[in-house]
Amino acid sequence: DQQVKQNSPSLSVQEGRISILNCDYTNSMFDYFLWYKKYPAEGPTFLISISSIKDKNEDGRFTVFLNKSAKHLSLHIVPSQPGDSAVYFCAASFQGAQKLVFGQGTRLTINP
Amino acid sequence: GAGVSQTPSNKVTEKGKYVELRCDPISGHTALYWYRQSLGQGPEFLIYFQGTGAADDSGLPNDRFFAVRPEGSVSTLKIQRTERGDSAVYLCASSLTGGTGNTGELFFGEGSRLTVL
Numbered sequence: 001d002q003q004v005k006q007n008s009p010s011l012s013v014q015e016g017r018i019s020i021l022n023c024d025y026t027n028s029m030f031d032y033f034l035w036y037k038k039y040p041a042e043g044p045t046f047l048i049s050i051s052s053i054k055d056k057n058e059d060g061r062f063t064v065f066l067n068k069s070a071k072h073l074s075l076h077i078v079p080s081q082p083g084d085s086a087v088y089f090c091a092a093s094f095q096g097a098q099k100l101v102f103g104q105g106t107r108l109t110i111n112p
Numbered sequence: 113g114a115g116v117s118q119t120p121s122n123k124v125t126e127k128g129k130y131v132e133l134r135c136d137p138i139s140g141h142t143a144l145y146w147y148r149q150s151l152g153q154g155p156e157f158l159i160y161f162q163g164t165g166a167a168d169d170s171g172l173p174n175d176r177f178f179a180v181r182p183e184g185s186v187s188t189l190k191i192q193r194t195e196r197g198d199s200a201v202y203l204c205a206s207s208l209t210g211g212t213g214n215t216g217e218l219f220f221g222e223g224s225r226l227t228v229l
Contacts, residue, residue, distance in 0.1 A: 006154075009152075034217070042222055043116070043203055043205070043221050043223055044155065044220045045220070046217045046219075098145075098160045098167065099157035099160060099168060099170075100155075100157065100218065102155045104152065104153055105153075
């Protein structure tokens with residue numbers, strides 16, 4: 001069963017506009033959520049995270065929103081830049097469990 | 113080096129052969145993880161080490177898969193009697209502490225791409 005789902009395999013956005021990547025989860029025990037970014041032939045790199053006690057976390061151009069009632073989180077990138085083109089993975093974990101559960105990823109392409 | 117190092121970067125083997133994949137974590141990181149990423153999927157958890165011991169091996173798919181970390185640093189993932197379905201990128205990650213306070217911010221290596229013919 002896919003506990004973390006990213007239903008959009010790809011997204012194309014014009015440079016300078018907002019990119020919105022979405023993620024849904026099913027396990028209500030998850031209390032920590034992360035976004036990782038992956039370039040080709042590289043390992044995933046941590047981007048931003050949010051605890052379940054918050055509904056928003058912002059870091060520069062990146063903001064993550066968490067809607068616990070809907071079991072949904074989203075990553076907003078504004079303004080989008082060509083270097084943001086990558087695969088983005090949503091991941092979740094819960095207290096006491098050391099493993100991250102990843103979604104399938106969304107390939108973001110920023111067009112000049 | 114400064115990051116997580118994995119060798120080999122690419123491994124092609126025949127069905128039924130034995131394979132070892134090595135991971136050298138960031139110096140001082142006590143927690144080490146192995147993940148497997150199949151084409152079009154996200155990383156899938158295999159095993160987590162805290163120090164020398166495997167604290168959680170619930171993600172290992174079957175007994176053909178085994179991992180060790182004898183001195184609490186370098187880890188080796190061992191796959192016996194490889195099958196075509198084992199083809200994937202095997203990712204290693206480390207973090208400073210692990211434990212219940214872990215934020216989940218893992219540092220990943222570039223992965224070892226395994227192809228079983």
